[in-house]
Amino acid sequence: MAAKMQFDLVSPERRLASMAVDAVQIPAADGDMTAMADHAPLITTLRPGVLRVDGAESGAETAYFITGGFADVAGPAITVLAEQAMPASEVTADVMDGFISQARAAHDKLRDGDAGQPGLDAAAKLVADLEMAKSQLVG
Incomplete structure (x- = not known):
């Protein structure tokens, strides 16, 4: 069983997610990347795109549209601070x-x-x- 990590997604309007996940696919400014538990620490800027979360409690992949922002990956946790964000289902x-x-x-x-x-x-x-x-x- 893959190790879980804490994932938080916030925008100025609201907190969109806070959950334990297996992986987060991030539209980083320099290219797409996937962060998992024990990933090397980094901070990256984000470009507009689809952020995908794998292994959430529901078991299904969850997707969000973001317009940009920052991602802070720190071992067992990832925090995404989005300029604007919304669940893909609302797009x-x-x-x-x-x-x-x-x-x-x-x-x-x-x-x-x-x-x-x-x-x-x-x-x-x-x-x-x-x-x-x-x-x-x-x-």
Whole structure:
């Protein structure tokens, strides 16, 4: 039996999860990663994406959409501090289209500005990350 670790997911609006789990798949800024019990300690920034939790009390995989934030992995515990988060079951195409529309508007504003505008690549990546999350959550 795999060792359990404590998982907590909080956003400014609410605590979404606090449970013992086997593993957490994290959309880290530098690539997806899976944290398990006894993982090396680390703090990483998060990109928009789907955070998946395996081995919760219900036995089923639980998924959440997050817009970014930080994950603190410390051996027997992982805490995710999300900018915005919601259970995947609450995500609709309209919700995702709203996030994508805001990101595209910010990207277009930067693109139409002076050449070499800082943040243009990051804005384009944000749009791409949100589109990928939408395809994973609502097709």
